[in-house]
Amino acid sequence: MRPTTLRTRHGLFLAVGALCVLLNRQGLGPLWYTGVALLALSMLLRWSLWRTQRPPRERTPVRVAVPVTGRWRALNSPATKVPSHTHSHAQTYAIDLTHHPAGRPTPAFHWLRPFGVRPHHYPAFGSPVLAPADGVVVAVVDGTRDHLSRTSLPGLLYLVVEGFVRGMGWPRHLWGNHVVLKLDEGVYAGFAHLRRGSPCVAVGDTVKAGERLAECGNSGNSSEPHLHFQLMNGPDPETAQGLPFAWHYEDDDGTRHTGVPADLVHFTPAPP
Structure with a gap:
């Protein structure tokens, strides 16, 4: 097994190590020591992979189009902090986008009940996701269900635990339904949390800028229907490094910008 492949399986070592410790009933014995060793190995592999995926600080943003239409809001934006996620x-x-068209409010946050809301109550659910540039489809994952939102205090607590567990698995566990598009040599775009059954492209398809790829959904590690978008220097998010990007967009005041909107900024796509 190659070192890179071994590092991406840190979650498996963590699960087996935790199981050994939990099942141990003989004190400080072989099973306990095996579990602790596997847990330590898991943390070491995860740290090593994290260092490998940390990109150089100074990189020129790649110019691409906004992959949605209408009025959206930026969350977890690289314009606010880097890394925006991890x-x-x-x-x-990476950046997260929620849809906020005029006259269509999103469900409110609740402290206790209900635990979550069905995704079709959100304007983002079913909104088209578009190619930000010409490219070739290199990965399509579908079949993951669109779950309830996590818009309550119990839901958010569940999301924290759920996100940790999902992060230990394969990309489909974290991203849910997703598409990866090769835009240029060394530039790949990832679109995550897509609606189940919505991808309308297949691996090997050539697409043009603005062409429909799928629909926004609530699959994978998602608190509510939204689009997770990122650029990276390889097709595999488990081993690639993130790349900065720049959009042409217009804020609610009508001012046009080139870059990335900061957290909580509402914007619409603007032509170059």
Whole structure:
């Protein structure tokens, strides 16, 4: 097994190590020591992979189009902090987008009940996801269900635990339904949390900028229907590094910008 492949399986070592410790009933014995060793190995592999996926600081943003239409809001934006998410899964410069068209409010946060809301109550659910540039489809994952939102205090607590567990697995566990598009040599775009059954492209398809790829959903590690978008320097988010990008967009005041909107900024795509 190659070192890179071994590092991406740190979650498996963590699960087996934790199981050994939990099942141990003989005190400080072989099973306990095996479990502790596997837990330590898991942490070492995860740290090593994190260092590998940490990209150089100075990189020129790649110009691409906004992959949605209408009025959206930026969350976890690289314009606010870097890494915007984490270096893991090439998410250094990733951004989350929620849809907020005029006259269509999103369900409110509740402290206790209900635990979550069905995704079709959110304007983002079913919104088209578009190719930000010409490219070739290199990965399509579908079949993961669109779950309830996590918009309550119990739901958010569950999301924290759920996110940790999902992060130990394969990309489909974290990203849910997703598409990866090769835009250029060394530039790949990832679109995550897509609606089940919505991808309308297949591996090997050539797409043009603005062409429909799928629909926004609530699959994978998602608190509510939204689009997770990122650029990376390889097709595999488990081993690639994140790349910065720049959009042309217009804020609610009508001012046009080139870059990335900061957290909580509402914007619409603007032509170059």
